[in-house]
Amino acid sequence: MPKVHLEKENKTLNIQARTIAELLKKLKLNPTIYLVTVNGELVTENYKLKNKDKIKILPVVSGG
């Protein structure tokens, strides 16, 4: 199951999803305001997830 790290909350979860779009939907996150990396590389919502993928979800909104 892919490991998902949420940068803003600083927590890691294991979530089953076929694509990044599905993953964001499961997490109830708006895709227009997050960047997602898989194994350190930036990907789009269409990326198909593999079992050993390490995912990071980064908010694009500045905290100021």
Added chain:
Amino acid sequence: MCKFCKTNPVIILQNSSISLCSSCFTKYFEKKVFKTIRKFKLIDKKDTIIVGVSGGKDSLTILNILAKLAETKRDLKIKAILIDEGIKNYRNITIKDAQKFCKEKKISLYIYSFKKEFGYTLDEMVKKLKLNPCIICGILRRYLLNKKSRLLGAKKLATGHHLDDESQSILMNQFKNNLELSARLGPITGVARFKNFIPRIKPLYLLTEKETATYAFLKKFNHKYVECPYSKDCFRNDIRDFLNDFENKYPGSKHGLIFSFLSVLPLLKEKYKEEKVHYCKSCKEPCAKEICNACEIIKKLRS
């Protein structure tokens, strides 16, 4: 796949649904900033541009692109200015990012603090004045940015405001029935408004926050999420969340808001033309009334 080179994409552009890889996106982004500069005549060949930086992704992005532009235009000078408001566990972190960036790019960075200029940090002001911190911060930051940029020889003050920031401001002013404030928005503001007033330019005006964050990530500018402790309850955040939800449901809404605003902006500027020039009786800086808002706050602090 990337629309142009068929490699792995890093972004799908919200407004057009076009997928771009890292290399094509970087070119697209920089080209769009340069096009914005030309379209709205933001920069003249011999300008000295002071870039207001915070150390965050938006300001480092615009500083990087303007420094790149200056490499090709010999007479264009770029410097950076940072205002340290004195917000514990926030500004001290982003200052380090700005210093590191400017050192690497060999850009002069000038730092001015509320503590040194006004005698108090923002944290101390909030305790003493019991006023909305975002209002105090906004007034004093704008005051220092204008005054110090002018003393540094600026012809223009560039900021990292992007399409998301502007669309939020437009909607905030609509909701508060304050069109006079909207008349002061746009990609370039304050042109020859007052003597001593440095015009402000927003070269990221037509780029979204997600595009800006993508560019900053690809360029390996620090992307740490550091939240201002005062930002949680402000009106802008509610408007931002509303607009982001709307954009997700109806892609292109923010662009629609910006372009329709640009069509009516000349009419707003005509309607709210400022004819009477005021200079603060206390500090001689340009302002809208006899005593400027910054001096009013300083007076309250010292009473």
